[in-house]
Amino acid sequence: MIVGYARTSTLDQVAGIEAQERDLLAAGCEKVFREQVSSVDVRQRDQLTLALDFLREGDTLVVTKLDRLARSVAHMHEILQHITAKSAALKIVSMGIDTSTPTGKLMLNVLGGVAEFEREIMLERQREGIAKAKRDGKYKGRVPTAQRKAKEVKALMAEGVGASEIAKRVGISRASVYNILKL
Template sequence: MLIGYARTSTLDQKAGLEAQRRDLTSARCEKIFEEQVSSVNVEQRVKLDAAIDFCRAGDVLVVTKLDRLARSVAHLVTITETLAEKGVALRILDGAIDTGTPNGRLMLNMLASIAQFEREIMLERQREGIAKAKADGKYKGRKATAMARADEVKKLADEGMPSLKIAETLGIGKSSVYRILR
């Protein structure tokens, strides 16, 4: 059985999720697990865990791109080892990689290493750019979005709206609501 897994990092990436769903359906996945959560926080990847649990020996877990599955080589190794123990192959549509073959396993490990290297280089450049901007007095950090909406938070609280509903309505974190109301 072909089992698909689709992920986007944010709720705003609806088109990306739809494109993954389309590609997984075209690849003839019989069941597709979807979630919208950052890959950085791997503990919250409930649907990925569910997809892996759902897989049985002889199944293939299908993703559209490697970065939809794992952010680091270590995480990828953990996932592929878990799948291999269950007798499940991994197929990545972009790049035509299939861990059911020795060549596919080799290519996956090489691409994962390159992807992690690229990410680390990008983060290093980003840190350097921020440091330079700070030194030039051009970087002030990001503006506090919740505090900019403090008046709205207080108004809704005065109207009797519960804190969790305020956070949901304004699209800010519940801890920010509590902090403003303190």
């Protein structure tokens, strides 16, 4: 069976998740697992866990891009070991990589290393830019996302809506709802 996995970092990225699903279906996926959660906290990626558990011998897990699956080379290897232990394969559409072949496995390792290197370089430049902006007094940081929705949260609370429901409707965490209400 060909199994797809789609992920975006935030709930706001509707077009991104829809595009991934479209590409996965075009790649022949019979079942697609999808989630909209940051890859930073891998413990929250329930759909990835379900997709990996769903795989059987001879199946292929398909993702559109490597960064939708793994955050680092180490994490990629951990996922790949799980897939390989089930005698399944991994296919990355954008890279044309299929780990059911020795060349595909080699290419995944090489390109995964390059991708991690590029990300580290980008983060280093970003840190340097932020440090320079701070020195120049130009860096203010971003307004917290939840705080932008404070009026909506307070209005819903005034209507008698509970914190959990407010969090769902507004797209923030329940803790953020309580933080807004403390202000």
